Amino acid sequence: MPISPSSTAPVGAVTARLMFLLLLFCGTICTAMIVPFMSYFLVRGLGYEPWIISVYAGMAISLTLVANRQFARRIDAGARVFPLVGLAAAGFVCAAGALALLPALWVVLTAGVLGFGISSSAVSTMFSLGGSLAERHKVERVRFNAHMRATTSTAWMIGPAVTFLLADGIGLRAVFVMAVAVSMVWIGLWWFTLPRDITAMPGRAPAQDSSGQTAVASQGLWLAAGFVFCLSSAHSLTFSALPIFYVEEVGLPGYAPGFAFSIKTFVEVIAIFSTPWVIARIGMWRALLAVTGLAVVTIQLLAAVQSFPQMLEGLYYGFYASLGISYVQSFAPATPARATAIYWNTLMVSGVMAGPAVGLIAQAYDFQTVIRCASGVAVVAAAVLIVGRPLSPA
Numbered sequence: 001m002p003i004s005p006s007s008t009a010p011v012g013a014v015t016a017r018l019m020f021l022l023l024l025f026c027g028t029i030c031t032a033m034i035v036p037f038m039s040y041f042l043v044r045g046l047g048y049e050p051w052i053i054s055v056y057a058g059m060a061i062s063l064t065l066v067a068n069r070q071f072a073r074r075i076d077a078g079a080r081v082f083p084l085v086g087l088a089a090a091g092f093v094c095a096a097g098a099l100a101l102l103p104a105l106w107v108v109l110t111a112g113v114l115g116f117g118i119s120s121s122a123v124s125t126m127f128s129l130g131g132s133l134a135e136r137h138k139v140e141r142v143r144f145n146a147h148m149r150a151t152t153s154t155a156w157m158i159g160p161a162v163t164f165l166l167a168d169g170i171g172l173r174a175v176f177v178m179a180v181a182v183s184m185v186w187i188g189l190w191w192f193t194l195p196r197d198i199t200a201m202p203g204r205a206p207a208q209d210s211s212g213q214t215a216v217a218s219q220g221l222w223l224a225a226g227f228v229f230c231l232s233s234a235h236s237l238t239f240s241a242l243p244i245f246y247v248e249e250v251g252l253p254g255y256a257p258g259f260a261f262s263i264k265t266f267v268e269v270i271a272i273f274s275t276p277w278v279i280a281r282i283g284m285w286r287a288l289l290a291v292t293g294l295a296v297v298t299i300q301l302l303a304a305v306q307s308f309p310q311m312l313e314g315l316y317y318g319f320y321a322s323l324g325i326s327y328v329q330s331f332a333p334a335t336p337a338r339a340t341a342i343y344w345n346t347l348m349v350s351g352v353m354a355g356p357a358v359g360l361i362a363q364a365y366d367f368q369t370v371i372r373c374a375s376g377v378a379v380v381a382a383a384v385l386i387v388g389r390p391l392s393p394a
Contacts, residue, residue, distance in 0.1 A: 013137045017144075019193045020126075020133060021151045026186040027085075027122045028152045030092050032159025033179050034116060036261060037167065038108075039358070040243045045172040046105055050363050053240065054356035056108060061351045063117030068124045068348065072341030075128050075200045082196050084125050089190055091118035093183045100176035123152070124344035127325065128337040132200040142326045143276050149322045150272045157265035164243075164258030200337055221331035221339065223388025228324050228346045230381035231292060235317060236347075236354035237374035238299050245367035250305060264317070271318025278319065284327055289385055291319040295378040303371040331390075 039053045071084050095115025098107050127148060134144035166174045243257035278287045294316040325343050332339035361370045 017133065017137060017139075017147075019189075020130065021147060023085075023186075023189045023193055024123075024126045024130070024148060025151045025155050026182070026189050027089065027119075027126065028155035029159045030096075030179060030183050030186055031120060031123070032156045033163045033175065033182065034092075034096070036160045036239065036243060036257065037163045037175055038112075038116075039240050040164075040167070040247075040257070041103075041172055041175075042105075042108065043244060044247070045103070045167075046108075048105065049359075050244075051356075051359040052105070054359035056113065057240075057351060057354075058356060059109065059113040060117040060120070061348045063113060064120040064348050065345050067118055067121035068341045068345050071121055071125050072128065072337045075125065075337040076335055078199050080196070081125060081129050081198055081200065082190075082194050085122055085190050085194060086187075088119045088122035088125065089183060089187045091115040093180060093187065095119070096176050096179035096183060100173060100180055103173055103176065120348070124341055127344070128340045129198070129200050131329070131336045131340065140276075141329070142279065145326050145329075146272050146275050146322045149325070150269050153265045153268040153272060153318065153321065157262045157269070160261035161258040164255050164261075168254035218331075220388060220390055221328065221342070223384065224328045224331055225342050225346045227288070227381055227384045227388060228328060228343060229350050230377055230384050231295060231320060231324070232347045232350035233354050234295060234299060234374040234378040234381060235320075236351045237358060237377065238302060238371050240354060240358045241362065241367040241370040241374075242302065244362075245371065246305070249367055267315050268318030268321060271315050272322040275319060275322040279323070279326075284323055284330070285385070285389055287319065288323050288327060289382065291316050291323065292378060292382040292385060295320070296375050296382070299371060299375040299378060303368050303375070 038056060042048050042052050042056060043050055067088075074084070075081065092115055095112050098111035098115070127145075130144060130148050131141055133139075134141045162178065163175050166178055242260065246252045246256045246260065247254060275287070282290075298316050325340070328343040328346075329336060329339045332342075357373070358367075358370050361373060
């Protein structure tokens, strides 16, 4: 049954939050095993040209956009979250199972698109519920956002490393077999730990006045989403291009992408737990501006990688991952699930746009050029952030 602060003892509240984070971790590790692997699988595993990445990414992420939007409406209207998480987990099992049995392009573009597309909605759903959980247990939302982002980053530290070790040491099909096994744990946790009738608490109604503050807040929300779109596009371009860049163009071993992602997310976790302190010191907006500048420099350095130790990065995205969602949510306290869905959908749209860009740029030039272009997109993100600066700095 729904958890309420009046009926839950402190120990029970801690246990509820830990089980929630464990469920989030397991669902995220499933996603983390597949997302960075699919471009590698399509190009290096199945032997297709890079443009096929654009086709798959566009189809899968478009489906995720629709699912996120529909789920957010239901959550803000008070719908039960349990079946939504279950649907996402079931989609992942079906997609990974189909590719474990028959790793072929037509399976990727049918079962893979449908299953992985729907399963990606789980993150937005869990973050929407997490905000409600923080309010019920009297935990600062920014702090619990940091806990959730640290949980997802830890999953990303493990998932890609396992994926590329399996692919390099055993074979491509082993990745999907392992994904099925992990997703069964996800389903077990969902079934036994998530209350059947739990819902997200409704948001706080915004104050209405003649000065048009609601309209200003709405404009700020979309400018914040525009910033997230630009910086996430820069990250998506880099994220998609790096595995093939490392192996095909730099000549690093096959396990290098997984190792790089693990180190990246380890650094992210450290940065994420530092964000409440950073916000208290310099404010959210100034922190985001500094992080965006760091992103520009970091991505340029990644484009110049020539050896194993030079792959190490992750600081900028760790701060951004924790700050970005809180920044967007700060503009829409009345509809938290909508704000969260806008944030995650913006990430998805950036992926939709980045997917074709990666394929087309790499086809015309190379994957190093893709990464250098990503640094330019990060510069645009800084400009949007400056334009959208709130009147009272966050």
